[in-house]
Amino acid sequence: MAHDTALPVGSPALLDGETSAAKARKSALGRVVSIGMSRSYLDAVSGQPMHPAARAVLDGFADRAWADPELLHHEGRVAAQIRQAARETVAIALNVSPQSVSFHARNGLAGLAICGAIHAAQSRGCRHPRVVMSAVERATVRHAAESPADVGEVTQISVTPTGALRVDEFRHAVTQREGEGVIAVVQAANSELGTRQPLSEVIDICHAANVPMVTDATGALGLTNVPAGWSIMFADALTWAGPVGVGILVVADPSAWRPPVAHIRAGQGTAPVDTADVLNAAGAAAALDAVVRESPAFAPLLDDLVARIRREVPLAIADVEVLGDPMNRLPHVVTFSCLYADGERLASELDRRGVAIGSGSACASNVGLPSHVLAAVGALTHGNVRISLPITATDAHVEHLLTELPAAVAAVRSDAGI
Amino acid sequence: MVPPDAALIELDERGSLCPAPVIALGRAMAARPDGGLHIELLADDPAAQYDVPAWCRMKSATLVSQTELPDGSGFRFEIRV
Structure with a gap:
């Protein structure tokens, strides 16, 4: 590989098998690393792959x-x-x-x-x-x-x-x-x-x-x-x-x-x-x-995945609070806050394990203030994990999250000495 | 009203960022699992004004009072566990 990166590379053809002259001619855009296939992207409210x-x-x-x-x-x-x-x-x-x-x-x-x-x-x-x-x-x-x-x-x-x-x-x-x-x-x-x-x-x-x-x-x-x-x-x-x-x-x-x-x-x-x-x-x-026509088919699947997260996260982790309305909610969004965890550290820890999430915690935001939404509902503003499923999310992505989450939270908490 | 046998603990977390003030509460609680704690916590991270009440709710502790320090240097929380 021509570049060191923490991300797995999904498309090695991009860089391999080229002459050095061809590599030298390639623009900076041609050198961008692609996203690995083993990742679970769960931050759709900040962007998702095009339909x-x-x-x-x-x-x-x-x-x-x-x-x-x-x-x-x-x-x-x-x-x-x-x-x-x-x-x-x-x-x-x-x-x-x-x-x-x-x-x-x-x-x-x-x-x-x-x-x-x-x-x-x-x-x-x-x-x-x-x-x-x-x-x-x-x-x-x-x-x-x-x-x-x-x-x-x-x-x-x-x-x-x-x-x-x-x-x-x-x-x-x-x-x-x-x-x-x-x-x-x-x-x-x-x-x-x-x-x-x-x-x-x-x-x-x-x-x-x-x-x-x-x-x-x-x-x-x-x-x-x-x-x-x-x-x-x-x-x-x-x-x-x-x-x-x-x-x-x-x-x-x-x-x-x-x-x-x-x-x-x-x-x-x-x-x-x-x-x-x-x-x-x-x-x-x-x-x-396309999405208006397809959502009657995929929205219930997303809804079930969110219901699973809402159900299983409190069983897998101590001192966690799942937020929002359990029933009258969007099919693809769930957020929870983990006590004693730094939101930014938690997001990085999950990212390292292949899971991309959002966070409304102050330390993870670019303004340095806690999310006004978390503050308005009286939730813990730290240790916040915001999951929003892309329309293509599957069981495997949620399984990936639920598998990695307990160890990620434990790692962040133990770093904090608790 | 502080019960006569309650241990008074003063925690000054001014200058430390969230979740450090709440972690300090968690440590104090872990050191005395049977309860009987009376904690006075000072913190100046703006998130503490939301996180300390949320901690009290989650850990069934009583937030006796939450006041802004007169010199504007943060908040004072009085907590009973």
Whole structure:
């Protein structure tokens, strides 16, 4: 092997049997080590391999979807046609109208959705709309809601010990001080704990109070039913194994969204303008279509695997707390915290043993603060192991985790002297 | 109210990162498995304000009080095991 690496190499043909001249010519990309086949990747909420349907679309359309779809030459019109087909594919998969669907870069998607809703409230004459949101929204969503200069008060609604929004508190916050502009922001499910939010009740409350409701369906869309009735929905395509870096925005109620100032383009109307490129949009649409059709078959399998983890982890390890709602949850997410274990050390120990997991522990995060979600449910913020199964996860992957976990936890605890 | 026979233990974990403060609690508990402990813990890692109550819940210990130190240098926890 030409390179020392801790990772097993799955494709030795990449490097062997080449002349030294050929090796010298190879770019840095050509020297990247591939991922070994013996690994169990269980961190789908941070990314997962693309669905074959998306890969086929990226390959098949790469030589046709590159032109600027806003331009009127033949090449531009072909790209526009592909984009329109992508919109219609998403519309059918989600039972929404094609005009309501737009494709965006993942970065800034939450801001586009929420700032658009704030701007719409302002255009109705409310200068400083209030935002009422759950305390367990993703960090990017919290940031998007708290950062606009002209937003009024941001009210965070507390959650139960399993992470479900407290509906009565939400109702009170939405309906008090009637007449003021309010925007509700509630996720479909919590992708750290797995707990599904009472979205139908939230939607009913918002309808009754005539409050626009923005929902983050990242982690849920395509894998599980997301109740209809929201005003605006957005989701990162990694949820349904789409291409990396793209997401969708669906504006079901056109009056609930206006272009935020930073996004206004010359000649733009009042609907969102796509910021993702056409090829990635098509890939995201194809993956969503495939996953929506396939999830009735694979979601119950993932659900069983998660149920097995929830059942077996407390039997295999002492002083562990499995978090989130055991029943009303996403099919593929479970998180637990191990007392006396350093989350970062535990993640490295499992990685060394071939198992990739996520962690909400402070020491394992890049901000150095404990996960606000773990804090909101009163869980141990250290020793956190967040499992999210990719759509291709199997029994063998979970078996691998359950086999390695006790020794990994014991190693980290014994290093800590306990 | 400290029972007369309870051992008072003071742990100053200021400057150490989580999970060290909770590990210190675990060690104190292991040293006296029959209980009867009254622990005063000082910690300044922000995670301690969540982890110490969670530890108490998991180990059936009583968190008597949790206060912020007046000089802003962390938290003071009073725990009975």
